[in-house]
Amino acid sequence: MRSTGELKKSLSWTLLALLFAYLPHLLNKPIWISALLLLCMSIRWWAEQSKGPLVNAWVRTPIGLICFVAVLQTYNGLNGVAPGSALLAVMAALKVLETRTQRDQFVLLFISLFMVLAGFLVEQYLWSGLFHLISVSVIVTAWLAVGRRGKPLSDGWYLRQMRRHMLLSIPVLIAMWVLFPRVPGPFWAIPTESGKANTGLSKTMSPGDISQLSESDAVAFRAEFEGIPPAKDQLYWRAIVMGRFDGRSWASDDPVNNRVRDKCVTARGQEARYKVRMEATNQRWLFALDMPSDWEGRGVYRSRVQTLQRRRPVDERIEYTVRSFLDYNADPELLPRTQRFYTHLPEGSNPRARAFADELRKTYPDQRDYAQAVLNHFTEQPYYYTLSPPALGREAVDEFLFDTQRGYSEHYASSFAYLMRAGGIPARIVAGYQGGETYPFADYLIIRQSDAHAWTEIWLPQRGWVRVDPTAAVAPQRIEQDLDSALREFGERSDSLFELAMLERLKLAWDMVNARWNEWVLGYGPETQKELLEKLGLQDVGWRDMIMLAIVLVGIMTVVTGYLWIAHQPPRPDYYQALFRRAQRRTGILARRGETATGWAHRVGREHPENSLAARRFARHYLRARYAGNTTARRRLPLTLFGIRGRWRNRFRRIAHSNQK
């Protein structure tokens, strides 16, 4: 056990480290856990200040058991990050109470480290990353203070040591970051609560359920175009195709393995190339502009319904490159069976809509005319675009078309597709995102969750699937500008809510920094690593090669540092003697027994004036290096040898001469 003064110093650092590590958790933990931890820390701190006794084990143990049960009750088990970090906090609280020795403090510091890790598992924003860096610094400082065995030093000293330590570790950190083989996980199941929250899309759609999605400002993905991005009304990012309809809701019709290799999409005109940086969704779908033609990316394929998918769910940030045709023919031939699938409507559902369709179809026998007529119906009748439409009952299409007439993209897409099918035209719903925010500083678009959209595709013989967006007929601002304009048009948003232009720019600048952070820090995974190494000229390296590479690099580093270290060691005395002997040989004048270097240099000056300066220079450096430990002189000493002009013949003669003597 250490004396009180020592404990007090290191204990205050330990408590500070714990506090920093816990701060990011403060708000998302039940209040009683935070209160318990802070209370225990205060009690311990007060006990140290007043030199009071510590809390008895008879008190601590029951409290610990109660807390454990409380955590179990709060989270219904211990699986997952949230209950895990809650348990850590409780453990820390109880450990704080009994902290007495150096060992106890180390346990607290380990708990703090795990808390920081848990913080990363919850969120990985740039600002939280910076905060956690501070936490780690405080933990390291505390570590230095606890590890100190002599009398305690000043806080400034510990901070300086911490700074030095962290700075020294940065090169190693970067090397490990870039080169440590990233083995694709996961190894065990992750209980995730975030899967659904992360994505703005779902595989089913039933208009009538109010969407929370459109209000979310979170970034869904970013797209970087080669050249100028297409116009906003061309930016339809398709993700899911829904063809299965049960009278009220649409479901995705793509079975798992329906990839196609043949060219079902052909170009009719303009194309676009772009790179998509996508956030984790824990889903298999990817985003691509209508219609994706070629793509690059590991495990990416195109489904039968012209969407891009990935073999494994997107559980990390990924990147892929796509070429899309903005004007296209998709699936110009469709099997009669498939046509029947896309015109299927359940018997007896939505009778009013069906009657309306039959009526209209008789007036317009041509498919295109019929579709246009339906769109005109949306424009002419008082349909409203709103994010909070009334709830719909069982016959959702009927109710929307003839009663409520208020809705957002899903309602329009759903009823349009219904009317198309009722008119015998194959139709399906496409869900994805529409638009994207252009950037004043950078060369990419941000697509946010609020850009989520649904539209319709109808199939025309010889022409294939054609995109029809009924929402555009009702609220063209939604497509040409953005959601805000559309809502403003329909009086749902006032100008006062608009942020200032300056704030907007700041927001975008921050987003750009964040994008780079995401790309280079958070998104650095097996694929990015591979890409980077390929850029460095290392093609096709697996993670086993990476390990080999790491070993080789570490070996090289060891040799280099070893060399530097040896070079840095003060040389042995006979090293100087050897140099002196070399100088003597070079001038051809051997030092007499007991003669100092200075004496020798003077003699050289008398006998060989041309070497006078050089010999004196050598002697000066020799004395400084050998006897004053001057490092500069030590470094220069071998160089001074070259200043001595030795003449072979003379030298040999003189040596022979002195030997004869």
Place this chain on the structure above:
Amino acid sequence: MRWRFPSAKRLIERIRSGADAKVSRWVRKRQGEDHLPLTLRSKRIYILPTSVGVTFGIVCLAMLLGSMNYNNSMGFALTFMLAAIGLVAMHRCHQNLAGIRVLSATAEPVFAGDTVEFELQLHNEGRSERLDIEAYVGKQIGAADDIPGEGIGRLRVSLPTERRGQTVVERFGIRTRFPMSLLNTWTWMYTPCTCIVWPRPAADAPPRPPAPARARGNQGNQGDDDFAGLRDYRDGDSPRLIAWKTLARSDQLKSRQLSGGGTDTTWIDFAVTPGGDLEYRLAVMARWIIDAERAGERFGLRLPDGEITPDQGKTHRDRCLNALALVTPVPELRHA
């Protein structure tokens, strides 16, 4: 004999001490005998993680697995940062000990039962301060100390003594756990260092028999009555020497000092010590020597295996006590 359940703790202890002895023998063979002063170079510096360091490594590994599993980039960053910090700690821990010059190892003699304090004098040849350096012998660890850059530091390590004789340290250890207690860097020096342990003076020693202790060959100074002065009474003074008159006057117990103190020579003789075992007799002699020196007497020492010619003063006293400590058979306490 009752069968005892094998205790894991004892077993581990046995394995540990066995391994220790083996490693020590190997290192001894590798390093050979050392002679001070010597400079600690990498060749004789060993480094291993401490238990905190091992835990740190396991935590790093757990964090690595967690980061891989959750594909969490910041988790990777944290793990790599910790690993880098550990590596830097290893480097600094080694550097903290390398290049120190050990000048000397000394110890002052002590009485049996006291602790003997070995002192190592170190010279830091480097410019940077060396921190938290500890000297140790076996399991006895001295206080940690810092050695300023290009300065001298003194490390102390205390060892308990039991009997008179010698305490021999065969192997000194110098170690450091700076900066984070993750690693233990240490060096072993096989420089036998001996400390003499004097017999503890017997508390119940009888007074020295005065008559036979009279020296031979002094110049006929027969009379004990040549009064020279008064001094404080000490245990063992003859009642005949007590200055009763002074006691009556001042309530102070004084002894009369007799003349011829400068030239008069007494002998402390092993032969006249009261019977009993050797150690007790030596303890009694130690008491007599100390008293005689305190009284400023001039005395000689006779032991079964030799004698020390009479002299006086502290140096003489120490020499006599050393002789007592080394009376054969010399008990030795060896520390490795």
